[in-house]
Amino acid sequence: MFSFTTLLSIAIAARAVAGSPIRSRTPYVVKETHFVPRKWKQVGQAAEESTISLNIGLKQSQFDELERHLYEVSDPDHERYGKHLSVEHVEELVKPSAESLDMVREWLLENGIGDLSYSAAKDWISVSIPLQTAEQLLDTKYHVYEHEDGDRLVRTSEWSLPLHLHDHVDAIQPTTSFMRTAGQKTEFLQFPPWVSPEYIPPTNATISKVCNISSVTPECFMNLYSTKGYKPQATKFNKVAFNNYLGEIPIRPDTEKFLAKYRPAAADAAYKFPQYSIAGGPVQDGPLNYSQAADGISREANLDVQAIMGISDPTPVVSYSTGGSPPFTPDLATTENTNEPYFVWLNYILSQPSIPQVISTSYADDEQTVPKAYAERVCQQFAQLGARGVSVLFASGDRGVGINNTCLSNDGKNTTMFVPLFPSGCPYVTTVGATHQFEPEVVAFRPGYYAADGSYREIYSSGGGFSNYFSTPRYQEKVVSSYVKGLGGLYDGLYNKKGRAYPDISAQGQYFAYFWNGTEGVISGTSASTPLMSGIIALVNDVLLSHGKPVLGFLNPFLYSKGYKGFTDITSGSAAGCNVDGFAAKEGWDPVTGFGTPIFPVLAELAKGY
Template sequence: METKALFVVAWLIQLFMALGHCHEIVERLHDVPDGWSKGVKPKPSTSIRFRVEIRGPNSTDLERLVIDLSTPGHLNYGKHMKRGDVEELLRPTSAVSDQVLAWLSSEGISNDTIGIAGNWISFSATIFQAQQMLKTKFLHYHHDASRESLIRTLEYSLPPDIHPHVHLIQPTTRFGNPDRHGKGRLYARHGLPVDQQIVATPEDLTAECGTVMRPDCLRELYGLCNTRAKPDPQNRLGVSGFLDQYARHSDFHHFMQRFSPNASDANFDVVILNGGSNLEDSPASSTEASLDIHLPDSELPSVLATSYGEIEQNVPASYARSVCNLFAQLGARGVSVIYSSGDSGVGETCLSNDGKRRVKFQPIFPASCPFVTAVGGVEGIKPEIALDFSSGGFSDLFPRPKYQDREVNRYLDRLGEQWNGLYNRRGRAIPDVACQAKNFIIRDHDTYLKISGTSASGPVFAGLVSQLNAIRLANEKPRMGFLNPWLYSLQQTGFTDIVHGGSRGCTGTTNSGAKGAFVPYASWNATEGWDPVTGLGTPLFQTLADLALSSEQVAWTKYVVFSKDKSY
């Protein structure tokens, strides 16, 4: 059997060599992404670690399965999958894997550098090798603001026999946004500037709720009272950290002692992924990490909260779909993935990057992925009001899932023809819900600050979901998992409908001073029902807790999720 396998690989290598230079384009960017500039050629001997996502025969089944597992009333509701089950579902056939491995071998890639994990293959190649095998040219590219440098290309190609089996190869066309925050002024990672990092006064620490936001304010506003989840290995909260933002144990403990003394024994663990670090002694600002880690009430890996993102059109389509698929995999395993919707209102530059420079509103990714729960921002208490910087809108990449149709179509009917041509009427609608996002008290490097942004609202909602999980687990029910089908099935029961305020954007200039499109009065308004600033509204915890315990009895409607090839 081993001899036969070697013969097959050898035959495939000869086939690829015979095909010569016949390649098909996998992905092409129309231009260098905004904020980046071309540099010099890298040294041919420079080594890069690449990752290849292979298409499996059942890869499109995953979306349907996640919807089934997450839809109250469905026979499979709450029957979350194991890691091995998900990997087996997505695993490519051995014939396809052999084909890709043979291609790598024919291009001189050493077997010692090749790694295989599920439907992913990783390998190392020099720039010289990569340019030959992908029929492309790599360059250094420099980010204009941070001056960070990456080796990237604007397009790459694959042999015709490999092309149908490969979803993406990265790093190639994925640039990303390496902006750091906390440089004297907190810029919205997604666009419009939000509040400065204002040092909190002693009066701020005890001020009336509404002028500032503390844990006690949030508990009273959203009805959590003194609810505290018991430690449970099935119920932990994960908070993602990037961009040299470090969570500091000392700040966390002082914050808890000051504002949640009954939970002052709470703690968090740091899990390092992909070569990351948590340098607690770093002089760099940790406001973003502090904002994320202070607010949830308890730790539970069944919920993942992330407060980062970027303009959707700046993310290669294949990369965005791949990342969204990974979120679907987490949903299949019972993880609730929560993303802040962003802080750029309806958009910042409001110009397309497809070479046509069309004026358009700009949704944020990953909030635009239909397998995450996107959280917008509000301020005030009586009433709560939509924040003008809170991002929302409609995805240009992901079609609207069926679970949103009832609520979103009502909004679109009321909107009529306003803003026609500036957004994708059929796109996944953002956000799903909202929470407070203005004047949060945090502690950073032993100093209390007031800070604003949907970086606050996302973790607040994640903490609330963790409490719902605790209640369900205590009643021997599975975790909430992917939330959206359940949330939209409630028809706003359990939410305060936000009908005041609205977002803004497309002001003609960006944070960096660059010119953008000016759209007079550009805005999404908060209105009755779902809207693109506050979604379904802000949570009423006690009502949601009751509904979470009875969710299995909700009448099931067949939901549809769209993929590139088909719908379910």
């Protein structure tokens, strides 16, 4: 049996032979291994002379205490409800211990890395170093990986740390994460759109007049969810924001055309909302240029801003565009494409003294493409936003329980399974599903079909499922247990019965009318339902602020204890995918529409009562 001293001597000797400058008190031991996801293949060795920005997540000293505060200020039955934390209080709770900071800093300095950048709470350290140095520092080898659609990333499948640092570092990226923040949208300009043969036209005269199944407009949403006639009063204090990734930019001339047609009094708002560039994220005021239009960008961003403004104007809207994400271009330095965009945006937004009270994000990826430790750290940062009184909404996805013929585990065993999304399955965010039709609303769905160019378009079905990383949070234990019991064993072994289940709520998400590149069309997806719901939550916050009450903040404890009464239950349809019908909508909460779609006046009155 080797002694610790012997192991250390062997480790040092091995590195001396290899010519590595790595220095450490203790031997290196593998910290994380993550399988390369299917659809990705190694295509070459990364250029060692390039630069990489490593982000080192230090263990947060009091996250359990932060979580306690989060649930207390978010629980309508608690005496602290609505008493959200200050930025200083949150940072104090999540800052790492002095020991963790000193040990990691010592390790970096001993290896010649002295230019360190810290997050506001000092729970993340960022360093820009040559890729070769990163490989030595983490005892790993980076390669270029290519996705089947052509995107490229510089990643590794395993990395190590000195043993004495394992309890002080939660995650380091970019290393093993293959997450791509894909927008949850589908179809553009599909005319005539598919309409279910089971569609029943509404009998309500008003809904029938303003709601067209082939192109759903703000006038329909306002009548369907009863926001019609409400005039925001707290516009000096209330804001709603949305996130842009992958080079997406909200196009002001398109938004002006949309508002001029559907909210004429709000048309000038298209040129007034601020755009914040984070880590080189693009912003622009003019129309798409030729190459942008050819690339088809900004459909997601246009949908987000138009859905929000169409329902919540004149509530101020804020746009965040974050760089540092795929696709990878071989002639660019790796610093341009390897950062995880959620990390970049979160560290930026958490450093701000004032944050919009509602933030909509229509992007997600398969949970299993993200290492668990990193997913947990990102999720904890969403908890920090909730503690500060921010409602964080994410899309539930557009492929039901998973894309047909791809529902396999990524652990090397290729086990058949439903495929949950991240961050949709994070317990500290509110996840939004999609509906279609009007009276009654049903789960959004469109069958697969062959397009005019001969390509096959996958089915569109509102997403739902159970996280494999996060356990069922206490606020939803009762309804999740009831739903699982009601399945009677159906789909056993395909999902995690004890996982965080989603979505929490839903809104319309099929055939939205919108403008792109100067032309009106329709677009579908939970990318539509999420900003729409975000705009409605912003209106509820307006009611609260105008009555001298705090905003909703982290929504889920309120939704699962009281707020569900302000939603119309959806009982038809399912989260079709993985070549099965998937989880079905039923009375009460379900993992395809959550509690259903909003009834604004009822929801506002429920919120005012606390």
